[in-house]
Amino acid sequence: MRADSVVILDFETTGLSPDQGDRAIEIGAVRLINGEVKDQFQALMDPGFRVSSFIESYTGISNQMLSQAESCKQVMNEFADYIGDDNLIAHNASFDSRFLNAELMRIGRQTVGNFSCSLLLSRRIFQDADSHKLGELIRYANIPSSGGFHRALYDAQMTSQLWLALLNDIAVRYDLHDLSFAQIQKICKTPKGAIDKLLNKWAQI
Template identity: 40%
Template sequence: MRQRIAVIDFETNGVTPGRDCRATEIGVAMVEDGRVVDRFQSLMNAGVWVPPMIEQLTGISNAMLRAAPPAHEVMREAARFVGDTPLAAHNASFDRKFWDHELSLLGLARRQDFACTLLLSRRLLPQAPDHKLGTLTRWAKLPDAGRAHRALADAEMAANLLLLLGDTLQRQFHLADIDHALLCKLQKVTAAKVKPYLLDLQSRQIGSIA
């Protein structure tokens, strides 16, 4: 996969963004030419409280957030880092809503789509024991990126998974190029129709070359 894609992950203090539920950390792993080429990571102080259960899960304490830079500064820097680069995340519906919410507080709006490595892995790796990020990382023997449930480690694990999914597509279906637009289309195809969809795409690509 040659295209530049920004793979993001948020740690948060809850599941639905709002006044009392905000991002507490962001990680971005930038992939290009089949590898991670750049990274961005920061804690984010949005003035919210982290419950003990989430603090235990992530290791992000309220004291750490009090010492962190303001959320609006971090998010503005993250938005500059990403720019218009296509986006991806594992379980992207979660990260997308926090990305959109944090952008909206800056008066900004997302212009690019999200590819979802969770949806894609369900379609392309049905033989996996399950499709949690940690399980897939261990099952596929992908690099250990560090502690799970920290934003940059999870973003790097999702980035490595994204590259594996691209390699799987190229190896199994011999597609000329795997790009973000194809991934976004593929994740909307039902699992039963994935193989016919890709075989048809393969035949059209061969026909265009012939």
């Protein structure tokens, strides 16, 4: 499966750990097919309890907004249908994958596709960036942005543009086009100092 045909997702949550009872409160996702945005998904979801004032301030998602939202169960069933068996991307995927798996487990569902991480890829391809936070990478790659981070759909949209910029950088520097998702996973697991050797090797095949 191609690396530019994926679902890129982002969660806003009540805290940092589903193991500590934190829940998702918003999901945003962008589906890329052959490097083009095909469709998007966005929904608030009611976790069943009030969120802290810090989370309200950080995300702009108020308890009033959540009280009018559908339940996590209903939204996550819709989202599971949306992603199907597609491969998945997130910026700091270890965070989003934990929440995705925890919310799906609650409703007896699971992902089929594989997960990869734009943060890990950026550390290997954009090694000169001062920071690998999403907002800093957007500036580093000169991607137009309105600066509305910490809402799920916007972050997913920006991550999708970053993902394409990373793939384009690989294509330009190494003449490697149409990389597979498995190759991207290999890059993400390769030490930074060995990336040139790996990609030059692939370019010669």
